[in-house]
Amino acid sequence: MIGARCVCLSLRRCSSSPRPKHAAPAKLFQVQELLEVQNPTDNDVKVHGWVRSVRSQKEILFLHVNDGSSLESLQVVTDSGLEPRELSFGSSVEVQGKLVRSPHKKQNVELAAESIRVVGPCDVLTFPLKYKTRQPLDYLRQFPHVRCRSNSLSALLRIRSEATAAIHSFFKDNGYLHVHTPIITSNDCEGASPSLEVFKVKPANKDGEPEDNPHFFNVPAFLTVSGQLHLEVMTGAFTKAFTFGPTFRAENSQTRRHLAEFYMVEAELAFVDRLQEIMQVMEDLFKRVTDTVLSRCPQDVGLFHKHVAPGQEGKLEQMLKNPFVIMSYTEAMEILKHARHVFQYKPEWGLDLQREHEKYLVNHCGEIPVFVFNYPYDLKPFYMRDNEDGPHHTVAAVDLLVPEIGELCGGSLREDRLDLLRCRLQRLGQEDAYQWYLELRQFGSTPHGGFGMGFERYLQCILGVENIKDVIPFPRFPRSCVL
Structure with a gap:
């Protein structure tokens, strides 16, 4: 005193x-x-x-x-x-x-x-945040207009900012060109996938009368689900390119892992003919960006590790100090089939991995991230390179699975052989729509490949946040578009 x-x-x-x-x-x-x-x-x-x-x-x-x-x-x-x-x-x-x-x-x-x-001045009687009270993340989610004033969301936003800068720094230091790929696109960017739901773009008709031309761009247009195909265009002139921006899914999903609008980090490399090269970039990106965030935001990350996800600090340390595990899809299926665990979805070769399968595989490998590669041909989009490997017909695709989250990254070698690519598009009835994509293989094409990483899932992984809606400033999901 x-x-x-x-x-x-x-x-x-x-x-x-x-x-x-x-x-x-x-x-x-x-x-x-x-x-x-x-x-x-x-x-x-x-x-x-x-x-x-x-x-x-x-x-x-x-x-x-x-x-x-x-x-x-x-x-x-x-x-x-x-x-x-x-x-x-x-x-x-x-x-x-x-x-x-x-x-x-x-x-x-x-x-x-x-x-x-x-x-x-602030009306403290109606202000949703209370003095000396730590509000749960799901409570703060109800107030998107003020939740950035809370310790947890302000910490999250500083982490997002530093992670964004670290991602750009990683790619710049490794010789990648940053490309702004379009948000409005005339293709679905995932290879005419029938299961993929997209947002269609059209102008509002103020008078309520039908228009002479229903398409503003003369063709159907959609909000992008990926910048991959546009990056493939760029790797016809640049050996390395990346993009980082918003992507959209019109999935009617209320899970803790899905949003209608989220951010994707995507990279494409020319003159690449080995899937291991793509895996190495994924692992290097994850570890370098995470090291940067931990060194620049120790207090902010510490808040999540202490109050939101106790024990996450040790798990993250394990991920960073150990090399990621690599196994084929076929090896993964053998592990799942011989597991003593009872799965809701029975693992069978030719079926996609469910989240319960992904979590089991990561746990089986000691909570270390796992690369699963060479998926069945019929599970993946047309642009993935055919391995031409007999009865178990596979493509050179890879997913990176991480603890709790499941799939964090997805990538592949791209099909650069014109005849195989044309045949597959013909079977899908998409040859005319992707004629420009076929032409890329005629004009100085190279073996190439790339991947995408969900930015919000990455933040969930390093911070231990359960719900993806809590790692983005303004979450968009079915029946919710506040602000």
């Missing part, structure tokens, strides 16, 4: 002393910048942010102000006589004063405020 009283007297002198007429204006800083200061020099500083807590102790007012730049808030100390009338939890403020060394062990610095201005 002696120290606190001294601080209060000092602040009183500061607040009552007139500023020199020609004094330089206080410089605006982010909270994170000020928290990193080791030796404060009592310079005038200014911060903008939102009040996370406010309390009075005798003649001293304590605030914690956060501007989203850090999980930790900046403590503000001042004379209680400076407290504005509308100051409360949740209000936005501008605080000006001197950055000083804090007498408390838990913080290095604090802001000795000379002025506090409430920019926007």
Whole structure:
């Protein structure tokens, strides 16, 4: 209390002393910048942010102000006589004063405020976030317009930002060209898959009358489900290309693993004829981006590992320090058939892996991510390279399975042999629609391949978040498009 009283007297002198007429204006800083200061020099500083807590102790007012730049808030100390009338939890403020060394062990610095201005008051009675209360993620999901103000979602958004930058850095450092592939497309990007549901794009008719031409682009158009085919175009001129953007699925699914709008990281490599090369890029991408996020966002990641998914830190460490397991689809089926576990869906060669199968395989391998490659020919889209391998007819496709989530990445070598590609499209009745794709194989084609990684599933994997709706700012799913 002696120290606190001294601080209060000092602040009183500061607040009552007139500023020199020609004094330089206080410089605006982010909270994170000020928290990193080791030796404060009592310079005038200014911060903008939102009040996370406010309390009075005798003649001293304590605030914690956060501007989203850090999980930790900046403590503000001042004379209680400076407290504005509308100051409360949740209000936005501008605080000006001197950055000083804090007498408390838990913080290095604090802001000795000379002025506090409430920019926007907050109605604490109706504000969905409550003081000193840690709301569950499913509760916050009900309030997409304010949930970014919570510790968990603000931490998630900083992690997303750093992971995004790390992904771009990984590809740039490895010589990839970044391509903006279109969101509106005239093909379904997954090889005319009959099971894939897409969003159709058409203009709204204000008058309610039928239009002469029902197609705005003269052809049916859809929201993209993948940028892969456009990246394949690019690998006719660039040896490596990637894209990172929103993709869409019109699946009527309410599971914890699916969204109607999500982000995909996709890469394509020319002059590649071995599936192992694609697998290596997947593994390197996962490990390097995760290492970067852990080093740049230790507090934010720690919040999830402590309060949302205890034990996830150890699981993630296992994933990073061990090489990923590689097995063929046929080997995976043998493991599943000999398992003592009773599956809801009986594993049979020729059928797709269900999520329960994926989880069992990862668990069987010690919770280490697993590459499963060479899937049955009839399970995969037309563009995947035919292995021409006899009775067990397979294609050079690979999925990366990770703990709890299941499939994180999917990729393949692409079919670069014109005759085989044409035959398969003819059988599907899609030769005319994909004539441009056939022409790519006639104009200096190369063996090539690539993969896609779901960004939200990646975040679920490293943070241990159960529901995919909690790792994206504004989740879109059936019967929910808020904001």
